[in-house]
Every structure is written in C-alpha cells, then in structure tokens.
Amino acid sequence: MYKPLKIGNLTAKLPIIQGGMGVGISLSSLAGAVAAEGGIGVISTAQIGFSEPDFKKNPLETNLRMVREHIKRARQIAPKGILGVNIMVATQNYARYVKEAIKSGIDLIISGAGLPTELPEIAKGTKTKLIPIVSSLKAASVIFRLWDKKNQTTPDALIIEGPKAGGHLGFLPEMLEGISDEAYDEEIKSIIDLTKDYGSRYGKHIPVIIAGGIKNKVDMEHYLKLGADGIQVATKFVTTEECDADIKYKQAYLDCKKEDIIIVKSPVGMPGRAIRNEFVNKTLEGPIPVRRCHNCIKSCNPVDTPYCITEALANAAVGNVEEALLFCGANAYLEQKIRTVKEVLSDFF
Structure with a gap:
C-alpha cells in the first residue's frame, strides 16, 4: 500500500515523479498531465527553446523565455498540481536557469548530470524545494556533506537513479553490466540510512525516491519495502498521448x-x-x-x-x-x- 509523497509542505497524492526528459520530450503537456492526475510533473529545461525561431540566434534568452512559458502552460493544465523542472548541472549558465524557474513559481528543482553542490546557494531564501539526483552512496555523501558544511542545509528530497535508467547515467560504462539488482538494493539501503542520519540532524524527514527501470506496481512496492518514499518514472510516459515528443x-x-x-x-x-x-x-x-x-x-x-x-x-x-x-x-x-x-x-x- 502506498502513501502520498510529502516533500516539505508539498503533498502529491501519488508517490510518483515523472522524470525530466530533454530536449523537448517532457515539456508542459506531459508535466501538466501528470501533475493533474496527482503525481509530480517535471519539465526538462535542456534546450527547452529548441523549436523557437530565435533559438539559433540567441539560445540562452530563448531557453529562459520558454522556461517561463512552459511553467505557465503546465500551471494552466494543473492549477493545483505539483510541478518541477529538471536542470542538468552540466548546463551552461546553470544558475540563470535555476533563478528563472524559481522566479516563475516552480515548486521544485531536480538536478543531476553532475553534483549540484552550488544549488543551495543559488536558491537561498526561496521556498522552492531542491532535489539532487545521485547514483551511489559516495555521491550522496558528497552532497550531504557539502550542503551541510557550506549552507547548513540538506536536500528536501533525494532521487536515487539506478543503472536501468534512461538518458545520462551516473555510472562508469564498465559498471553498468556488472551491477546485480541485489547489490544495487544494498546501495539503495545504504543511501537511505545516510539520508535518515542527516534528516535526524536537521529534525526533518528527507524523502527518498527511486528511479530507473521501474515498470509496474510490483517494482514500486519492492522499493517502498526497502524504505523509499516514492518512485520516478520517465520511459513509460514517452509513449503517451500527452508526451511532447513527435x-x-x-x-x-x-x-x-x-x-x-x-x-x-x-x-x-x-x-x-x-x-x-x-x-x-x-x-x-x-x-x-x-x-x-x-x-x-x-x-x-x-x-x-x-x-x-x-x-x-x-x-x-x-x-x-x-x-x-x-x-x-x-x-x-x-x-x-x-x-x-x-x-x-x-x-x-
């Protein structure tokens, strides 16, 4: 049996986050539809303005304008839903995308493809929830330690993205073939234990969300039994009518x-x-x-x-x-x- 996913003062009826997919795969149509159904919809900011006429001439300003536009459109689809953006750490002008999303009223920012060590400083003083993506205990330890030391804070939630995920992966190529489900379950449990430790230090619960290859209710319940609070799913949403892709x-x-x-x-x-x-x-x-x-x-x-x-x-x-x-x-x-x-x-x- 599942419970609603609570991230700070945000409560999603369904404990599922729709994974961010760029370029142009998860925009306002998909994110809005997921949020309207009670999950958390996520817009990918990766080259979000790619189809606009002025993109080639001025990609940065075009992208920032379309961050605003797609958040607005998704809000129209799901006025009471929870919406996030996925911003890759590897993005040029990363801080500008973060600030633009916050200014546009986004509920949460998910960040991977690198370790978002500077994210708390960029978003300081805002109500936007901050959620790093990690794939290992080592990466999670770095995030918690640096956010604690430099900013006296913790992530509002943590996404653990496993070796079966799509798109960019936080593993060495040779590791991807050699990780068994059982071994990765142990890695997940270690990260959950670390998250609980930092949560107790700050007197709050830090939800852990599992991502990568989760295909049905059986898979979801497996991770909930391990101690996770929810799941992130991306691939299965591509073949939907609402997905923004061709x-x-x-x-x-x-x-x-x-x-x-x-x-x-x-x-x-x-x-x-x-x-x-x-x-x-x-x-x-x-x-x-x-x-x-x-x-x-x-x-x-x-x-x-x-x-x-x-x-x-x-x-x-x-x-x-x-x-x-x-x-x-x-x-x-x-x-x-x-x-x-x-x-x-x-x-x-």
Whole structure:
C-alpha cells in the first residue's frame, strides 16, 4: 500500500515523479498531465527553446523565455498540481536557469548530470524545494556533506537513479553490466540510512525516491519495502498521448527490441542509454562534425566532441529519428501501444 509523497509542505497524492526528459520530450503537456492526475510533473529545461525561431540566434534568452512559458502552460493544465523542472548541472549558465524557474513559481528543482553542490546557494531564501539526483552512496555523501558544511542545509528530497535508467547515467560504462539488482538494493539501503542520519540532524524527514527501470506496481512496492518514499518514472510516459515528443519518436520505442537498447557515449562526459539506430552506428564509426555550437554543455568542446548532443536530441523530439539520439530506459521495449498518462499511472496505482 502506498502513501502520498510529502516533500516539505508539498503533498502529491501519488508517490510518483515523472522524470525530466530533454530536449523537448517532457515539456508542459506531459508535466501538466501528470501533475493533474496527482503525481509530480517535471519539465526538462535542456534546450527547452529548441523549436523557437530565435533559438539559433540567441539560445540562452530563448531557453529562459520558454522556461517561463512552459511553467505557465503546465500551471494552466494543473492549477493545483505539483510541478518541477529538471536542470542538468552540466548546463551552461546553470544558475540563470535555476533563478528563472524559481522566479516563475516552480515548486521544485531536480538536478543531476553532475553534483549540484552550488544549488543551495543559488536558491537561498526561496521556498522552492531542491532535489539532487545521485547514483551511489559516495555521491550522496558528497552532497550531504557539502550542503551541510557550506549552507547548513540538506536536500528536501533525494532521487536515487539506478543503472536501468534512461538518458545520462551516473555510472562508469564498465559498471553498468556488472551491477546485480541485489547489490544495487544494498546501495539503495545504504543511501537511505545516510539520508535518515542527516534528516535526524536537521529534525526533518528527507524523502527518498527511486528511479530507473521501474515498470509496474510490483517494482514500486519492492522499493517502498526497502524504505523509499516514492518512485520516478520517465520511459513509460514517452509513449503517451500527452508526451511532447513527435509520434515517430514514440513509435521508435514501440518498435524497438531488447537487443536494440545499448549504452552510448555522450558529449556530456557520461554514458547514456539509447536505442541503436543509424545515428548511433555513425557515432561508433567516428566523430560527427559539429556545424553550429549551441552552448549547451559546460564540458563540451565542439572541436573534439563526438557529436552535437543538442542537434541529436532535437532531431529526436521532432521525429527525425534516423539522425537522432533516442534516449530510453532499459525497459523501453516493453511498451506496446500509445496510451494516456492516466492509463500509465494505472500500472502502478
């Protein structure tokens, strides 16, 4: 039996967060729909303005404008729902995205693809809840220790993203094949124990949310029994009517087989999980020259990057699937048809 997910003064009827998916996969339509049903809807800020006419000329200002716009649109869909944004730590001008989301009245900020050590300082004095993503006890320890020492605070919740997640992964490539479910369960329990320790120091409960490959109620209840407070799900929401992606992107999930889902190298400097297609095959042969830099990732150098991740993900969002990086979770092949958000939630509740 599940309980509502409480993060500070926010209470979600359903203990589920819809994972953030960029570029253009989880925007206001999907996030608003999940929030309207009682979950927590999440907008990805990654190159959020990619489809706007002025994006190529001024990507930063276009993106910031669309952060405001998509939060506004999602609020119209779910006036009483809980909404978050996912902002990658690796994003250029990270602090500006955080401040823009807060100014636009977002309820919570989820941050991964790096350790958000500066997030408490950027958001200081605001009511916005701050939720880091970690994949190991080591990463969680660093977050808790630094936030405690530098800012005398803790995260409002913690997301533990496991090795079966989609998109960027917080593991070394060689680790991804060798982690058993049992071993990772022990890692989860260690992180939950650490979270409880810091929660007791600050006199509050810090919810722990598990992400990565969670496909049904049985999986969810397994993690709740381990001591988690909720789950984060992304892949299953891609093949919904409300998902912001093009139908051809959704169809790629429906058409893929288990063996089509592989680990790829990302310009972000982390491994990622995606569907093997013509584009991925080209990246395995050698770098794909970058025609235009969109200033998206701090660590990216256009001269030696394996490919432009903005172009690859934007192609996915608009349905140009053969020239796209099709990020997905380990269980994407299990999705069989286009459904509604409500129907996907019924798999868990």
